[in-house]
Each structure stands twice: as structure tokens, then as C-alpha cells.
Amino acid sequence: MHSITDLLLLTVNSTSRGRKASAPPPRHYSPTHRILLVGEGDFSFALALSKSLAQSPPGTILATTNEPESVVESKHGVTNLSAVRNQKCAQCAFEVDACALDRDVGGEWDRIVFQFPRVGRGGNDDLSVEENRKLVGGYFTTARRVLEPVNGRIHLALRDTPYYRKWKVDELAAHNGLRLVSKEPYESERWTALGYIPTRTNPAVREAPTSEGADLWVFAVDPKWKGDKSDLEDDGDKVMTKLERKSDRSEWAQSGRRGKRKREPGVENESKSNHKRGKANSKVDNTDKDQSKGGRVVKNRKR
Numbered sequence: 001m002h003s004i005t006d007l008l009l010l011t012v013n014s015t016s017r018g019r020k021a022s023a024p025p026p027r028h029y030s031p032t033h034r035i036l037l038v039g040e041g042d043f044s045f046a047l048a049l050s051k052s053l054a055q056s057p058p059g060t061i062l063a064t065t066n067e068p069e070s071v072v073e074s075k076h077g078v079t080n081l082s083a084v085r086n087q088k089c090a091q092c093a094f095e096v097d098a099c100a101l102d103r104d105v106g107g108e109w110d111r112i113v114f115q116f117p118r119v120g121r122g123g124n125d126d127l128s129v130e131e132n133r134k135l136v137g138g139y140f141t142t143a144r145r146v147l148e149p150v151n152g153r154i155h156l157a158l159r160d161t162p163y164y165r166k167w168k169v170d171e172l173a174a175h176n177g178l179r180l181v182s183k184e185p186y187e188s189e190r191w192t193a194l195g196y197i198p199t200r201t202n203p204a205v206r207e208a209p210t211s212e213g214a215d216l217w218v219f220a221v222d223p224k225w226k227g228d229k230s231d232l233e234d235d236g237d238k239v240m241t242k243l244e245r246k247s248d249r250s251e252w253a254q255s256g257r258r259g260k261r262k263r264e265p266g267v268e269n270e271s272k273s274n275h276k277r278g279k280a281n282s283k284v285d286n287t288d289k290d291q292s293k294g295g296r297v298v299k300n301r302k303r
Contacts, residue, residue, distance in 0.1 A: 181218040
């Protein structure tokens with residue numbers, strides 16, 4: 001005979017065993033973040049992340065690739081794309097240049113992520129190193145412009161081999177106004193369990209290396225970096241992005257979750273002091289607000 005207390009304990013334990021424990025969200029990512037994924041291949045990372053943040057609000061994740069949708073489908077099929085689109089928190093965008101995020105996406109993002117970037121020409125020679133340094137440097141430049149400046153983070157996943165060390169990504173980041181927050185082992189087992197598989201630009205050639213032994217580099221805006229005024233000349237203005245030009249009525253464009261880019265600290269004061277010293281900018285940027293269409297400002301530049 002069991003006492004009433006014993007029966008209650010048996011019931012609680014049985015219920016606990018039958019309930020599947022929910023997995024915690026992955027490190028670095030939160031349902032409150034706006035997350036921009038850059039350079040997606042087969043969209044398996046986008047799917048893994050969106051499953052982890054499945055209860056997040058719509059528009060939390062924007063997964064992008066530089067290739068047209070038809071090319072992605074011909075290379076990788078439609079399985080992952082369809083699954084990502086079925087996640088309410090995620091959306092996909094195509095023909096987005098990783099070195100022109102301020103032009104092609106815009107907004108303000110809490111996390112910007114580039115998984116294992118590499119120019120697809122192959123080879124490990126010096127030319128390949130320089131091409132990839134240019135790619136990563138361009139990514140850092142444009143990602144900083146659309147990053148939330150206080151708590152935002154830029155992620156870069158890279159394998160730890162002599163070839164990738166030649167890229168000197170910490171040097172590229174510092175040159176582009178970023179500071180290193182952390183460099184840590186990539187959570188290969190976790191992401192693999194969620195379904196992420198690294199892919200090559202041309203998967204038909206051969207399989208990509210695994211993510212085992214790789215590192216995750218995490219960067220933030222360096223508040224001490226002065227930068228160059230011309231590099232930030234469009235910041236603070238409303239820019240019509242490629243996604244808006246393609247479809248002003250798209251779910252992503254209408255989600256209301258795009259933020260307005262913020263001018264880097266100190267730029268306005270620097271501009272005023274330059275004006276006082278008589279260093280006038282040779283570029284004339286006239287904004288004709290009377291030509292606005294649908295609430296968008298059309299910019300006319302005279303050079």
C-alpha cells in the first residue's frame with residue numbers, strides 16, 4: 001500500500017519524465033534580437049537558428065545570400081528554403097551583397113552573422129588570401145554601418161588553419177572601426193545537431209570541411225574609432241533599399257522592425273569643426289523632399 005504522499009510523488013515524477021525539456025536558446029542569440037545572416041549557402045544555418053528561436057516574433061531573423069533564388073534552388077534544392085519560410089520568425093532575401101548591407105538591407109541589427117566566408121575561386125595562394133581579406137574587410141565596413149552601436153555584435157566563423165590565419169581578421173576589424181569582444185571555439189556539435197552543415201560555393205565540386213576546430217570571432221563597434229567622414233556620409237538619412245525597391249508590400253518591409261541607421265558618435269561635431277576651419281566638402285548632396293514617393297525620400301546627388 002502506498003500512502004497519499006507516495007502516490008503524489010509518483011504522479012509528479014511520471015509527469016516530469018513524460019515532459020520534453022525545452023532547449024535553451026543558443027549562446028549569443030535571443031528572441032529579442034534582430035538577427036541578420038549573411039552569405040547563407042543552403043540556408044541550413046538559418047533553419048537551425050530559426051528552430052532554436054521558434055517562439056520569436058516575426059522579422060527576428062533575415063537570412064540572406066548573394067545568389068538569386070533560382071541559383072540557390074538549383075545548387076541546394078528547396079527543402080531548407082521551404083522550412084525556413086515556414087518558421088514565423090524568419091525570412092529570406094536574395095542577391096544581397098555581404099559588402100553592401102547598408103545598400104541592400106539597411107536598418108539596424110543586434111547580431112550580424114557570416115558563417116565561414118570564402119571567395120569561391122579555390123586555391124590557397126597569396127591571391128586567394130588577398131581576395132578573401134577584401135571580402136571580410138568589406139563585410140566589416142558595411143556591417144558596422146547597420147549594427148546597433150551599443151550592444152550590437154558582428155560574428156565571423158572561421159576555421160583555425162594556417163591559411164585562414166593569414167587573413168588577419170582582427171587587423172581588418174580594427175581598421176574598420178571594430179574591437180574584438182571574444183574569440184571562442186565554434187559550437188560545432190550544437191549546430192550540427194540542429195541540422196547545420198557548412199557548404200561550398202559550388203557544392204558539386206566537393207564537400208566543404210566540417211566546422212570542427214573552428215573559431216567564432218565576435219566584434220563590436222569601437223567607440224574610440226574616429227573613422228572617415230566620407231565613409232559615413234549617408235548615415236542618418238533614409239535610404240530606399242533593394243528589398244524595398246523589389247516589393248514595398250513585402251512582409252519584411254511592412255514588419256516595422258527596421259531601425260533607422262544612426263550617425264557614428266562624433267561625426268556631427270567633426271563636421272562642424274571642419275566647416276569652421278573652412279574645409280568645405282566638395283560634394284553637394286541635395287535632398288529633394290518634395291520628390292518623395294510613398295513616404296520615401298529620393299536623393300539627388302550632384303558631384
